Amino acid sequence: MPATISKESSPSIESIIQQHRGSSGALLNVLEHVQEADPKHYLSEASMRAIAQRMDVPLSQIYSMATFYSFFNLKPQGKHSIVVCRGTACHTRGSLALLNEALSRMGIREFKEEEENSATSPDGFASIRTVACFGQCALAPVVMIDGVVMSRMTIGKLVHVLEKIKKGGAV
Secondary structure: OOOEOOOOOOOEHHHHHHHHOOOOOHHHHHHHHHHHHOOOOOOOHHHHHHHHHHHOOOHHHHHHHHHHOOOOOOOOOOOEEEEEEOOHHHHHOOHHHHHHHHHHHOOOOOOOOOOOOEEEOOOOOEEEEEEOOOOOHHHOOOEEEOOEEEOOOOHHHHHHHHHHHHOOOOO
16 A cells, blocks of 8 residues: 555655656655645655655665755644745844744744754744755845745844734735
């Protein structure tokens, strides 16, 4: 019986693998699509083991790829995604204050940036992560919320967007 990603109507890991078999970058594509299909947007240990077995790839290679690329998640993620750039230009223009504001508004008390780059709110509403650089330094500070990149972010703009998504609105 093929492993499924969740009890919901998601494509099975097997069908995702078949869709990408033989293509350039197949493993990367499979990992990406399995993560997208998971309701919590992450690669579980069971999913990685199933991919390794079905693609005949060592689990260490799967894990190595999943930990190398920052867009893969190894822990369940929140409904919304907030990414704060912590590169030099963004840092000097206030990204730490933006990060702290987002963490505070999402109820995340403990976040040690030097130890990990992401945390999820206790209610599962949002996951907040940091990245080294978005490559948009001239537009610093930069924040991405639910895939929408926002430049020249201020605390006021951030609060407005976070309140909007809390009320069910789109970014």
